[in-house]
Amino acid sequence: MACSENDDISQFAIKREHHRLVQIIRNVHEHLRYAYKQGHDADDVWKAHCSNLSERQEYAQAMQKLATTMWARNNTRIEWCLEACSRSYFSGGGLEYWIKKDAKDKKTPSFSTSCDTFNFTVVPPLKENILLLDVGSCYNPFRCFKEIVPIAIDLTPATPDVYTCDFLKVSVVTQEDSRWWQNQLISTEEVKELPGNTFHVVILSLVLEYLPAPHQRWTFCTKAYQLLQYNGLLLIITPDSKHQNKNALMIKNWKRALATLGFQRILYEKQTHLHCMGFRKVEGPVILKGLPPVDDPAQLLYIPQDLHNYNILNAGEKNIAVERKEDEDNEISASFLELPFEA
Numbered sequence: 501m502a503c504s505e506n507d508d509i510s511q512f513a514i515k516r517e518h519h520r521l522v523q524i525i526r527n528v529h530e531h532l533r534y535a536y537k538q539g540h541d542a543d544d545v546w547k548a549h550c551s552n553l554s555e556r557q558e559y560a561q562a563m564q565k566l567a568t569t570m571w572a573r574n575n576t577r578i579e580w581c582l583e584a585c586s587r588s589y590f591s592g593g594g595l596e597y598w599i600k601k602d603a604k605d606k607k608t609p610s611f612s613t614s615c616d617t618f619n620f621t622v623v624p625p626l627k628e629n630i631l632l633l634d635v636g637s638c639y640n641p642f643r644c645f646k647e648i649v650p651i652a653i654d655l656t657p658a659t660p661d662v663y664t665c666d667f668l669k670v671s672v673v674t675q676e677d678s679r680w681w682q683n684q685l686i687s688t689e690e691v692k693e694l695p696g697n698t699f700h701v702v703i704l705s706l707v708l709e710y711l712p713a714p715h716q717r718w719t720f721c722t723k724a725y726q727l728l729q730y731n732g733l734l735l736i737i738t739p740d741s742k743h744q745n746k747n748a749l750m751i752k753n754w755k756r757a758l759a760t761l762g763f764q765r766i767l768y769e770k771q772t773h774l775h776c777m778g779f780r781k782v783e784g785p786v787i788l789k790g791l792p793p794v795d796d797p798a799q800l801l802y803i804p805q806d807l808h809n810y811n812i813l814n815a816g817e818k819n820i821a822v823e824r825k826e827d828e829d830n831e832i833s834a835s836f837l838e839l840p841f842e843a
């Protein structure tokens with residue numbers, strides 16, 4: 501057989517495997533959204549999902565394989581996060597810039613006044629490594645960067661260095677000694693508590709769209725706020741293959757919602773398949789010029805898929821929820837199917 505035919509066959513096999521893995525991920529997201537859209541209580545939907553270990557494990561393996569083999573040379577979200585927090589913000593002068601700007605604008609004090617101790621505010625220069633909480637980490641992609649101490653948590657870890665933790669349920673506790681919780685983690689099978697005002701960075705990468713209800717995404721962002729030190733960074737990555745303006749309103753609404761918590765958006769980049777956003781924790785709320793206050797900020801944390809209509813296609817043992825044909829035609833590019841594929 502000619503070499504190019506062999507290549508074609510292996511390309512085809514890789515593409516088929518990519519499609520299979522993506523389908524596993526999409527099905528989990530769609531089942532959750534479908535159940536919620538049917539009028540079920542979000543807590544009940546989540547409880548049912550948490551009891552389905554085999555489905556979650558299949559998802560974890562599929563996600564790990566996709567990220568580490570299929571997209572291995574295209575993990576731009578990990579690179580972006582690293583660049584944003586390490587090279588740009590903590591080591592590249594970003595933190596100093598924002599602190600000086602605050603002082604000049606006299607909008608917020610350089611150092612927090614609401615914290616009990618100085619230690620709960622990040623000040624330049626950062627003398628330690630960056631303490632980074634990766635929520636919904638799956639396979640701990642930040643483990644190999646020397647400037648970062650990653651604490652990786654996931655509902656269903658794909659690798660042993662990721663702690664089991666349901667971030668919707670975790671309690672944020674007050675701990676003045678930051679070593680306390682590191683000892684806790686070592687001896688814990690499932691993380692039930694995390695210390696407030698502690699982390700330099702919280703990462704929410706491709707995780708908010710896993711949650712079917714906007715108020716669950718709000719819970720994630722609220723907890724991220726509580727866990728970060730002042731001047732710490734929340735980095736959010738969300739998939740979207742449309743051009744930048746298509747979902748510009750959604751991104752603006754996220755900014756508004758997060759501003760009510762005290763997150764100031766300081767970084768934004770639209771990549772081909774992703775929105776990458778960086779928010780700095782300040783003493784909130786952040787006032788956005790020309791915009792009225794928001795009544796129900798949680799509802800602003802919607803994603804394009806929330807607006808889809810769902811049908812039951814398969815009335816077999818397990819109903820398969822799918823988006824209606826016209827929605828599929830119009831909006832499919834916002835889904836995982838369009839995340840980058842590398843042969």
Ligand SMILES: C[S@@+](CC[C@H](N)C(=O)[O-])C[C@H]1O[C@@H](n2cnc3c(N)ncnc32)[C@H](O)[C@@H]1O
Pocket residue numbers: 560563567577635636637638639653654655656657665666667668669704705706707710711
């Ligand atoms: C699409 S994967 C993203 C993995 C990784 N962050 C990345 O960017 O490659 C979404 C992950 O979020 C996790 N997840 C979903 N809900 C969660 C929750 N309530 N608490 C912790 N992890 C959660 C899932 O188990 C899954 O591993």
